[in-house]
Amino acid sequence: MVQSRMILLGAAIAVAAPTLAQQAARTTVQQEFDAATALQDKRDFVAALAAWTALEGRVKNPRTRALVLARKSGALLSLDRKDEAAAAARASLAGLPAGDASVQEDRFNAFIALGRIAEAALDYASAAQAFGEAERIAQDPVAKIVAGRGLVQTQTFVDPAAAAQALTRLDGAVASVPTDAGVKATVQKLRGQLLLNQGAFAASRQATGEAVKLLGGLTAKTNLDDVEVRSNYAIAALLEGRKDEARQYMAMTGAGRIEKGSFDPGPQMKVPECGGEAGLKPADVAVVDFNIGDDGVVRDSAPVYAAGGGQVALEFARAARNWSWTPEQVTKMPRFFRYRVRAELRCSTAFERPSIASYLDGELGAWLELKKVAPPPMLTGSDAAILPQLRVQLAEVERAEGGSALALVPILHQLVANNVVGREEAGQFARRELAILIANGAPPVARLSIEPATLLADTTEGWKPAVYARIITPLLTAQPYAADPEARSAIRLMIADKVREDRPRARLLLGEVGAESALPQNHPFRVGALVRLASLEQQAGDSAAATAAFAKSGLSAQQCALVDSQPRMLGYNGSGDQFPLEAQMWGFEGWTAMQYDISAEGKVVNQRVVVAYPPFVFGDAGLGLIKTARYEKSYRPDGGLGCGGSSLRVNFRLPH
Incomplete structure (x- = not known):
């Protein structure tokens, strides 16, 4: 029996021996962590991501796992997987104790990652919040500089007063x-x-002039940093009225001065319609900065300047992301000139879009009134100024009536719409509001005023048409919206507005709204769909379909293409005199896209620039040229315009 036991024990040892050897050979968590870090330091982000993912599955300690997620977020961001990077960064912050000094660097990096992701998505409110948190926990001046850069850049277009304070800290x-x-x-x-x-x-020009000097001055040696600051200087000088100086600095950016090749306007360069959800006005003007990829698609657009406020600038920057150039055009553009491209933009008055959100908000307000919910005191001032007051109102109602009171809805709704509130916090407010509305039996259209915000809060790429459509489309078959024709129509309109570059899809959605038999003939959604459909049909060259769609809207037609053919141009007083002298002196070329109306007498009126390259160089010349144009006279029994909403593009070329 003893011998048998010894044999069994020996067998057990023999079986166990390889396992012990394998365990001895297995790397430790620290070794794997160091190996993944080394891969990331070498910028081998694909291998680093694989290493972090494997390590994430191995570690059990919550703190260690949070550290892994923080590093993994950096690898994902470097691979342009922004939504996954944001999710990893948020998860890491949830697991890294705020009071643990040993993990503050990782917390800082996670906030910086979230800031950069939001900045790239033009969600400047969320970016400013993340950069602000990073600045708050930064442990040394270099880290404060990194966070301060992002904070000033984004708050300039969200909360200029806060940006000025952040700039003072950055100076320090x-x-x-x-x-x-x-x-x-x-x-x-x-x-x-x-x-x-x-x-x-003037002060802007002086500060930017210092930046130019620090980068080496106005020399022939130019990189993208030089282009950016010289262009900023030129814009400030132009707006200040120092045209000669502005042209000099603009010339030294290379804009409009391509010796070999050309930079022609792209076939897809639509500007946003006036009105709409952003409330754009014809007087609003912005300059946006963008890059054109090898495939002709715009990348990384960003606002530079806007007369009309930061949100105007961001709206135009979003519009530029839908622009594109053909492969043939891209081959003619020197690569350097495809980066830091800048254009001057205004909104289009050709088809002013009714606002869907305004209608839905009105329906929510009407329902709240039926429920005897008094609106909170009206607040005035900028979004940044009223945000603290809204938070006070929210806290007061919560104390008085509880955290699920219907009286919270108007305040939560304003918080969601406030442009200074970041995307994630706005999503939290939206989810609270939706839960209260559902609990109180709000009608579908009132619920729809907030539910899309709850869905879009989970992505940093909701600005992309395909992503937006993927997230919002399921609402069409979800209750209570599927059974409500008004809500269905609103959802279709929202999607159509986002995917309007996909004309077949947008046309289908708009046609369904226009044909919705349960909607009254004059319902705003039906009218809005038909106006949008008329615009799409006209852009596609189908004037008959455009006329039919617009006629169904019941609106008085002002667009000549919808009631008649455009009058024939008889001529214009075009000559070399229209080419700006300063542009000739500095060798500039460029183009402008203009909108204008034609009077019944055949004269051009209400002319305005909607896109110009380079900014503020050829706009006046283009307007001066089109003003001299003469068209055939048009008969209009009401004495109105002969033709409204006409457009023309003028290229300014020097002889080569």
Whole structure:
């Protein structure tokens, strides 16, 4: 029996021996962590991501797992997988104790990642919040400079007063440590851009001039940083009225001065319609900065300047992301000139879009009134100014009536719409509001005023038409919306507005709304769909279909293409005199796209520039040229315009 036991024990040892050897050979968590870090430091982000993912599945300790997620977020962001990077960063922040000094660097990096993701998505409110948190926990001046850069850049277009305060702190951080000229130039550039958007053109020019000097001055040696600050200087000088100086700086950016090749307007360069959800006005003007990829698609657009406020600038920057150029055009553009492209934009008055959100908000307000919910006191001022007051109102109602009171809805609704509230916090407010509305039996159209915000809060890429449509389309078959014709129509309109570059899909959606028999003939959604459909049909070259759609809307037709053919141009007084002298002197070329109306007498009226390249160079010349045009006279029994909403593009070329 003893011998048998010894044999069994020996067998057990023999079986166990390989397992012990394998365990000895297996790497530790620390070794795997170090290996993944080394891969990331070498910028092998694909391999680093695989290593972090494997390690994430192995570790059990919540704190260690949060550290892994923080590093994994960086790899995902470098691979342009922004939604996954944001999710990993948020998860890491949830698991890293705020009071643990040993993990503050990882918390800082997670906030910086979230800020950059939101900034790239043009969600500047969320970006400012993330950069602000990063600045708050930054442990050294260099980290404060990194966070401060993002904070000033984004708050310039969200909360200029806060941007000015952040700039003061950034100045302090830069002054406290040795920094190179590039860092100092970046700070001066940020200062100049903030002043530019505040209308302080002379001060902006002076600050930006310092940035130019720090980068080496107006030399023939030019990189993308030089292009950016010289262009900012030129814009400030132009708006200040210093045209000669502006042309000099513009010339040294290379804009409009391509010696070999050309930079022609793209076939897909629509500007947003006036009105709509952003409330754009014809007087609003913006300059946006964008890159054109090898495939002709616009990348990384960003606002530079806007007369009309930061939200105007962001709306135009979003519009530019839907622009594109043909492969043939791209091959003619020198690669350097496809980066830091800048254009001047205004909204289109050809088909002003009714606002869907305004209608839905009105329905919500009417229902709340039936429920005897008194609106909170009206607040005035900028979104940044009223945000603290809204938070106070929210807290007061919560204390008085509880956290699920119907009286919270108007306040929550304003918080969601406030442009200074970040996407994630706005999503939290939206979910609270929706839960209260559902609990109180709100009608579908009232619920629809907020539910899309709850869905879009979970992605950083809701601005992309395909992503937006994927997220919102399921509402069409979800109750209570599927059974409500008004709600169905609103959803179709919202999707159509986002995917309007996909004309077949947009046409189908708009046609379904226009044909919705349960809607009254004059319902705003039906009218809005038919106006949009008329615009799409006209863009597709089908004037007959455009006329039919517009006629069904019941509106008085002002667009000549919808009631008649455009009058024939008889001629214009075009000559070399229209080419700006300064542009000739500096060798500029460029183009403008204009909108105008034609009077019954055949004269051009109400002319305005909607797109121009380079900014503020050829606009006046284009308007002067089109003003001289003469068209055939048109008979209009009501004495109105002969033709409204006409457009023309003028290229300014120098002989080569």
